[in-house]
Amino acid sequence: MPLTQHCTTLTQFLIEERRRFPDASGDFNSLILNVALACKSIARAVAFGALGGMLGNAAGAEGADASVNVQGETQKKLDIMSNDTFLHVTQWGGQLAGMASEELELPYQIPSQYPKGKYLLVFDPLDGSSNIDVNVSVGSIFSVLRAADGIEDVKEEDFLQPGSQQVAAGYAIYGPSTMLVLTVGTGVNGFTLDPNLSEFMLTHPDLQIPPDTNEFAINASNSRFWEEPIKRYVDECVAGKSGARDKDFNMRWIASMVAEAHRILMRGGVFMYPRDTKDPSKSGRLRLLYEANPIGFLMEQAGGRASTGRQSIMEVQPTSLHQRIGLIFGSRNEVDRIQAYHNAPQTDDMPSPLFNERSLFRVPA
Ligand SMILES: O=P(O)(O)OC[C@H]1O[C@](O)(COP(=O)(O)O)[C@@H](O)[C@@H]1O
Ligand SMILES: [Mg+2]
Numbered sequence: 001m002p003l004t005q006h007c008t009t010l011t012q013f014l015i016e017e018r019r020r021f022p023d024a025s026g027d028f029n030s031l032i033l034n035v036a037l038a039c040k041s042i043a044r045a046v047a048f049g050a051l052g053g054m055l056g057n058a059a060g061a062e063g064a065d066a067s068v069n070v071q072g073e074t075q076k077k078l079d080i081m082s083n084d085t086f087l088h089v090t091q092w093g094g095q096l097a098g099m100a101s102e103e104l105e106l107p108y109q110i111p112s113q114y115p116k117g118k119y120l121l122v123f124d125p126l127d128g129s130s131n132i133d134v135n136v137s138v139g140s141i142f143s144v145l146r147a148a149d150g151i152e153d154v155k156e157e158d159f160l161q162p163g164s165q166q167v168a169a170g171y172a173i174y175g176p177s178t179m180l181v182l183t184v185g186t187g188v189n190g191f192t193l194d195p196n197l198s199e200f201m202l203t204h205p206d207l208q209i210p211p212d213t214n215e216f217a218i219n220a221s222n223s224r225f226w227e228e229p230i231k232r233y234v235d236e237c238v239a240g241k242s243g244a245r246d247k248d249f250n251m252r253w254i255a256s257m258v259a260e261a262h263r264i265l266m267r268g269g270v271f272m273y274p275r276d277t278k279d280p281s282k283s284g285r286l287r288l289l290y291e292a293n294p295i296g297f298l299m300e301q302a303g304g305r306a307s308t309g310r311q312s313i314m315e316v317q318p319t320s321l322h323q324r325i326g327l328i329f330g331s332r333n334e335v336d337r338i339q340a341y342h343n344a345p346q347t348d349d350m351p352s353p354l355f356n357e358r359s360l361f362r363v364p365a
């Protein structure tokens with residue numbers, strides 16, 4: 001797109017937003033531009049695919065086949081490279097008091113040669129990374145929090161703020177095109193990377209999620225572990241026109257949450273990775289601070305909703321850095337319905353057509 005036509009770059013967008021706050025220092029804008037630079041760099045590495053020599057698992061310590069992170073998950077080479085990119089591109093600028101990442105067990109301290117700032121950056125450097133080797137869209141998710149005044153070394157407690165206190169949140173998606181989707185608390189705006197200029201251009205201003213949908217996304221292989229309200233909701237979607245909902249639904253599952261969130265921001269839908277009984281030691285699959293909260297903030301700012309099933313994600317008081325949580329988000333009326341099912345009185349004999357003899361997910365005798 002020639003720049004003779006009217007177009008807004010991410011830099012221009014941030015500067016115009018900042019004019020609303022005449023006393024602002026500019027630190028926030030510098031931070032977001034550094035995050036955007038990190039995302040551009042990761043986008044290039046992802047785009048080179050096998051040619052870049054970055055596919056596959058990261059080598060483990062001596063004797064181990066693959067490197068494993070604090071969550072016990074195998075790290076891809078690109079997980080580690082993306083994490084290092086976020087750290088190195090953002091740590092020097094004097095805007096941050098510290099960082100936390102999916103790939104780091106402990107909070108990251110800003111090296112002593114750099115000035116410290118008033119924000120905390122929390123991120124999932126590469127979401128959906130199990131999909132990298134099969135060339136499916138992946139992305140980076142980030143959340144910006146305020147640091148308490150005068151922090152020296154950051155501690156876990158500094159990051160344990162409810163999602164409602166986020167200053168900004170967003171993600172970059174590395175798909176057929178690279179996009180950065182951002183909220184600073186005044187709606188949601190989408191920017192597409194112009195590969196010629198290497199600039200993010202505002203292409204999707206003021207994104208709004210339709211309140212109703214006929215698309216749902218869930219990993220149905222976990223259906224035997226679901227709680228009753230989720231079984232009921234999915235049963236009703238699968239029953240379609242012949243059931244209580246009186247309309248047909250379509251199901252999607254990319255297994256890359258950032259890609260599902262993007263689809264929902266573009267055209268509506270509902271995503272569920274609910275708490276289930278698969279592993280009683282885990283209270284969900286996805287992580288609160290760097291997956292659920294930033295996506296929740298984006299959803300709510302676009303007129304959608306994000307819930308644990310029982311309460312709004314943004315209200316949850318975090319208890320640990322890598323805390324997992326049940327996550328349901330998307331079109332407002334569907335999320336409200338799922339939350340109402342959770343909060344309705346439960347009975348043991350609730351019908352569950354999903355597990356009936358003639359059901360789609362029939363359990364063999
Ligand atoms: O393996 P499953 O059950 O399909 O889970 C997929 C989910 O795991 C994730 O890949 C977790 O994120 P990471 O890749 O950052 O660990 C989500 O993006 C996705 O929704
Ligand atoms: Mg993730």
Ligand SMILES: [Mg+2]
Pocket residue numbers: 079102124125126127128129
């Ligand atoms: Mg990740």
